[in-house]
Amino acid sequence: MPRRTVYEASIEYMQILDEHGNLDEKLAKDTLSDDDVVYMYEHMVTCRQLDEIAFKLQRSGRMGTYPQNKGQEAAAIGSGFAAKKGEDWLVPCYRENAALYMHGLPMHYILLHWMGDERGNQIPDGVNITPISIPIGTHMLHAVGIAWAMKLRKEPRVVLTYFGDGSTSEGDFHEAMNFASVFQTPTVFICQNNQWAISTPRESQMNSETVAQKALAYGMPTCQIDGNDIFAAYKATKEATDRARAGGGPSFIEMVTYRLGDHTTADDARRYRDQAEVDAWKEKDPIIRTRLYLESRGLWDDDRQIKLQDRAKTIVSEVVKAAEDIEKPGTDDFFDHMFAVLPEHLIRQRDTLRTSSIGQNPEQAGLRATPARV
Amino acid sequence: MANLTLVQAINLALTQEMQHDDRVVLLGEDISINGGVFRVTEGLHERFGSDRVIDTPLAESGIMGTSVGLAIAGMRPVPEIQFEGFLGPAYDQLVNHAGRMRVRTRSALTIPLTVRVPVGGGIHAPELHSDSPEAIYTHSKGIKVVMPSTPYDAKGLLISAIRDPDPVIFFEPKRVYRSFREEVPEEEYTIEIGQAKVVNEGSDITIVTWGAPVYQCLAAMDNLPEDVSVELIDLRTIYPMDIDTVIQSVQKTGRCVIVHEAPLTAGLGAEISSQIQESCFLYLEAPVQRVAGFDTIMPYYKLELSYLPEAPRIEKGIKECLAY
Numbered sequence: 030m031p032r033r034t035v036y037e038a039s040i041e042y043m044q045i046l047d048e049h050g051n052l053d054e055k056l057a058k059d060t061l062s063d064d065d066v067v068y069m070y071e072h073m074v075t076c077r078q079l080d081e082i083a084f085k086l087q088r089s090g091r092m093g094t095y096p097q098n099k100g101q102e103a104a105a106i107g108s109g110f111a112a113k114k115g116e117d118w119l120v121p122c123y124r125e126n127a128a129l130y131m132h133g134l135p136m137h138y139i140l141l142h143w144m145g146d147e148r149g150n151q152i153p154d155g156v157n158i159t160p161i162s163i164p165i166g167t168h169m170l171h172a173v174g175i176a177w178a179m180k181l182r183k184e185p186r187v188v189l190t191y192f193g194d195g196s197t198s199e200g201d202f203h204e205a206m207n208f209a210s211v212f213q214t215p216t217v218f219i220c221q222n223n224q225w226a227i228s229t230p231r232e233s234q235m236n237s238e239t240v241a242q243k244a245l246a247y248g249m250p251t252c253q254i255d256g257n258d259i260f261a262a263y264k265a266t267k268e269a270t271d272r273a274r275a276g277g278g279p280s281f282i283e284m285v286t287y288r289l290g291d292h293t294t295a296d297d298a299r300r301y302r303d304q305a306e307v308d309a310w311k312e313k314d315p316i317i318r319t320r321l322y323l324e325s326r327g328l329w330d331d332d333r334q335i336k337l338q339d340r341a342k343t344i345v346s347e348v349v350k351a352a353e354d355i356e357k358p359g360t361d362d363f364f365d366h367m368f369a370v371l372p373e374h375l376i377r378q379r380d381t382l383r384t385s386s387i388g389q390n391p392e393q394a395g396l397r398a399t400p401a402r403v
Numbered sequence: 404m405a406n407l408t409l410v411q412a413i414n415l416a417l418t419q420e421m422q423h424d425d426r427v428v429l430l431g432e433d434i435s436i437n438g439g440v441f442r443v444t445e446g447l448h449e450r451f452g453s454d455r456v457i458d459t460p461l462a463e464s465g466i467m468g469t470s471v472g473l474a475i476a477g478m479r480p481v482p483e484i485q486f487e488g489f490l491g492p493a494y495d496q497l498v499n500h501a502g503r504m505r506v507r508t509r510s511a512l513t514i515p516l517t518v519r520v521p522v523g524g525g526i527h528a529p530e531l532h533s534d535s536p537e538a539i540y541t542h543s544k545g546i547k548v549v550m551p552s553t554p555y556d557a558k559g560l561l562i563s564a565i566r567d568p569d570p571v572i573f574f575e576p577k578r579v580y581r582s583f584r585e586e587v588p589e590e591e592y593t594i595e596i597g598q599a600k601v602v603n604e605g606s607d608i609t610i611v612t613w614g615a616p617v618y619q620c621l622a623a624m625d626n627l628p629e630d631v632s633v634e635l636i637d638l639r640t641i642y643p644m645d646i647d648t649v650i651q652s653v654q655k656t657g658r659c660v661i662v663h664e665a666p667l668t669a670g671l672g673a674e675i676s677s678q679i680q681e682s683c684f685l686y687l688e689a690p691v692q693r694v695a696g697f698d699t700i701m702p703y704y705k706l707e708l709s710y711l712p713e714a715p716r717i718e719k720g721i722k723e724c725l726a727y
């Protein structure tokens with residue numbers, strides 16, 4: 030046989046909760062309890078509220094550029110719910126606030142970061158999250174490294190890493206996938222395919238029909254799911270984390286979702302995409318369908334909704350207050366964390382700026398170096 | 404003549420070069436329909452089409468590496484890297500290929516590419532959107548490094564860069580993008596790469612700078628006593644540097660302050676002051692002063708103005724140098 034097929038594959042798509050709130054009972058079996066869904070719904074609504082307020086803060090000059098997560102809450106919440114708090118790691122990009130919040134990151138940290146304050150990245154002890162990552166496509170390698178360490182130490186822990194459709198064009202993405210697969214690290218690659226990378230639609234970003242198929246090239250289990258469906262997001266991630274925890278190596282999940290807002294507050298999506306497309310996706314909003322589902326189960330009503338909305342408003346306004354009330358950092362802030370022990374010249378530069386009484390020659394003013402505070 | 408911002412002047416230069424040379428192609432992230440995140444390429448896609456104003460996948464190594472190939476094959480690629488902080492993935496292609504191809508092939512293959520990169524701080528941007536890496540690319544040989552500070556200079560320098568037979572990194576100070584307008588001639592003109600500009604003639608002290616700090620220096624000068632006469636030099640091109648203009652000035656004034664946003668240590672101030680020391684030793688009345696960014700990671704925007712060489716710090720530097 031001079032020519033034969035040496036490789037064949039297909040990509041499975043999964044949806045459990047459709048946009049009208051109908052559940053595929055069979056697929057949903059042994060996934061989320063009623064309490065789980067209520068809990069996740071509350072987080073989604075709270076994070077949507079955070080987005081709305083963050084947008085307003087930016088528009089009124091109280092915050093810098095901010096990327097809304099609007100429309101992608103199910104992907105973040107559904108997947109994040111499969112991660113064990115205090116055990117597993119999340120290695121995020123910037124469009125999965127809900128997962129970070131649920132995994133234990135205080136919400137005002139997220140605002141602090143976008144308010145141009147590095148203390149927003151000072152992740153509290155015991156919260157296994159790396160900071161929001163700005164250089165696209167680079168952080169997935171860290172997820173592989175962290176997972177690798179767990180594997181080497183034989184700890185049954187896993188790492189979830191989040192990134193967008195556009196990120197899969199960067200070289201580092203492919204290196205991360207290959208390393209994870211070659212070394213069989215317990216890493217779950219979660220691509221939030223929100224159809225756009227700023228103004229570049231998915232079809233121009235890649236010529237592959239799915240993002241999920243990219244994992245095939247690395248010999249990695251892969252699937253595509255409805256990313257606006259918390260059940261599918263949870264189930265796919267749970268299967269992947271179970272496999273990883275049991276030593277089965279990495280997995281890839283393409284979560285098909287949509288960025289309902291602008292890329293960031295600095296962007297104007299009307300320049301490059303049709304309102305009709307946005308409107309069509311609004312119908313598939315993960316919050317709407319989760320609520321429909323809860324209502325159909327008799328778990329939700331208008332009264333509970335109003336109470337939740339009030340609670341979300343309170344939480345977010347407290348978060349805003351926490352972020353805004355914190356005293357502006359002194360200039361020491363950008364010196365003190367440069368090294369464990371500050372070299373002399375950095376101490377001098379820091380103190381020069383602190384006293385602000387002289388130019389670049391602290392010695393001339395009789396200033397002495399002070400020991401580093403570590 | 405039209406009254407243009409830096410953004411518009413660059414847009415005009417690109418338009419004119421694309422008009423008269425169909426080898427010129429623009430490529431980068433979000434540069435076509437969106438017109439680039441700073442709108443520098445606004446309208447060019449409509450005018451020149453998708454074969455010449457190209458939205459690429461999100462991959463800087465891809466953008467730079469294919470630009471090298473395009474250049475080898477006789478095109479004049481003008482890639483855009485969205486922010487200087489994202490030059491990282493492009494570094495290998497720019498430094499290890501674009502900068503070396505002529506030498507490696509003994510001029511058989513050349514790389515006439517101009518990579519446009521918004522640079523610098525002061526615009527309240529997120530992390531990695533405010534750095535000043537010009538020294539890195541100056542130290543990496545085989546690449547010319549240009550950083551205009553005015554719309555007029557930007558147009559003339561960009562046209563020169565695109566016509567240059569070798570790789571040019573064209574840094575655009577984003578703080579200046581829309582900060583003011585000036586008269587820019589409609590007709591094509593070039594400004595030679597490698598020529599500094601004396602912004603203000605003076606006799607007591609020389610200030611050397613480039614990019615956005617030009618305006619901080621001017622503000623600092625406004626605060627000096629009337630009788631202090633400052634010579635302000637805008638390098639415009641960082642490599643190859645017009646050191647002669649600097650030396651002539653310092654031989655006249657005997658004092659010099661160098662101002663840059665990039666970190667102090669191993670910044671270009673060190674190189675310039677070393678050259679001044681070599682050529683002006685007996686003329687110097689005071690040690691050469693540097694007012695620069697600190698040797699830290701560029702802080703997020705809450706503290707960025709404390710990091711940047713703002714006017715008060717420059718003024719202090721000038722006064723110290725004068726008082727020495």
Ligand SMILES: Cc1ncc(C[n+]2csc(CCOP(=O)(O)OP(=O)(O)O)c2C)c(N)n1
Binds near residue numbers: 194195492
């Ligand atoms: C290396 C790098 N290049 C460019 C950018 C600028 N940039 C920020 S977000 C973005 C698009 C990202 O698209 P995608 O990965 O799909 O994520 P999404 O924003 O859609 O969630 C770009 C080009 C960057 N941050 N890092």
Ligand SMILES: [Mg+2]
Binds near residue numbers: 193194195225
């Ligand atoms: Mg995307």
